[in-house]
Amino acid sequence: EIVLTQSPGTLSLSPGERATLSCRASQTVSRGYLAWYQQKPGQAPRLLIYGASSRATGIPDRFSGGGSGTDFTLTISRLEPEDFAVYYCQQYGKAPWTFGQGTKVEIK
Amino acid sequence: QVQLVQSGAEVKKPGSSVQVSCKASGGTFRTYAISWVRQAPGQGLEWMGGIIPIFDTTNYPQKFHGRVTISADESTDTAYLELSGLRSDDTAIYYCARGIVTIPAAYYFDSWGQGTLITVSS
Numbered sequence: 034e035i036v037l038t039q040s041p042g043t044l045s046l047s048p049g050e051r052a053t054l055s056c057r058a059s060q061t062v063s064r065g066y067l068a069w070y071q072q073k074p075g076q077a078p079r080l081l082i083y084g085a086s087s088r089a090t091g092i093p094d095r096f097s098g099g100g101s102g103t104d105f106t107l108t109i110s111r112l113e114p115e116d117f118a119v120y121y122c123q124q125y126g127k128a129p130w131t132f133g134q135g136t137k138v139e140i141k
Numbered sequence: 142q143v144q145l146v147q148s149g150a151e152v153k154k155p156g157s158s159v160q161v162s163c164k165a166s167g168g169t170f171r172t173y174a175i176s177w178v179r180q181a182p183g184q185g186l187e188w189m190g191g192i193i194p195i196f197d198t199t200n201y202p203q204k205f206h207g208r209v210t211i212s213a214d215e216s217t218d219t220a221y222l223e224l225s226g227l228r229s230d231d232t233a234i235y236y237c238a239r240g241i242v243t244i245p246a247a248y249y250f251d252s253w254g255q256g257t258l259i260t261v262s263s
Contacts, residue, residue, distance in 0.1 A: 048160060061243070066243065066249070076254055078178075078186065080249065123188075125249075128202075128247075129200075129201075130176075131250075132187070132188065135186075
């Protein structure tokens with residue numbers, strides 16, 4: 034199965050700063066089938082990005098995804114207070130679908 | 142806007158089975174995938190398998206083969222997860238999620254249920 038490794042484990046930033054999260058796959062993610070989710074405490078995950086770079090419905094344009102092959106990134110251009118959460122990547126290019134272990138974005 | 146509403150929390154004994162339901166409303170059920178994803182306390186997300194009703198197909202990761210059964214009742218837009226042989230490490234929040242099908246049996250998750258806490262304890 035494809036193992037996804039997210040880095041860093043924790044990102045400490047201030048509101049207004051730029052956040053760059055990484056997701057590295059153990060093998061090529063075919064067709065760029067990679068998604069990103071945001072999860073806040075006590076809530077279900079929420080889809081942010083699919084197909085590596087397409088924003089889901091209602092997601093602000095400060096969220097952007099990029100990358101291909103084995104290296105993918107999620108960028109939050111200017112952190113808003115509601116963006117502090119845990120972020121997961123997920124690949125759906127090859128079964129079984131797998132998730133990364135998550136990156137926590139916390140307030141510095 | 143689709144809503145996925147799951148059944149309530151349960152406490153189960155080791156070795157027993159549990160069934161969790163997920164009812165979809167406000168959207169077409171049949172042409173999407175419905176998957177189950179679990180999250181152990183303080184841990185990440187783990188995909189347990191899924192069903193695509195329109196293709197009448199299910200797929201499961203090897204880890205859960207033989208212990209997990211996912212089914213769907215199209216007449217009520219309800220999906221079910223059955224997990225057998227429960228162990229203490231099955232204690233987790235179980236989420237159903239609607240999958241957008243891109244190629245047959247490939248999907249990401251655009252809507253999630255509220256989660257169901259299953260506690261396995263003697």
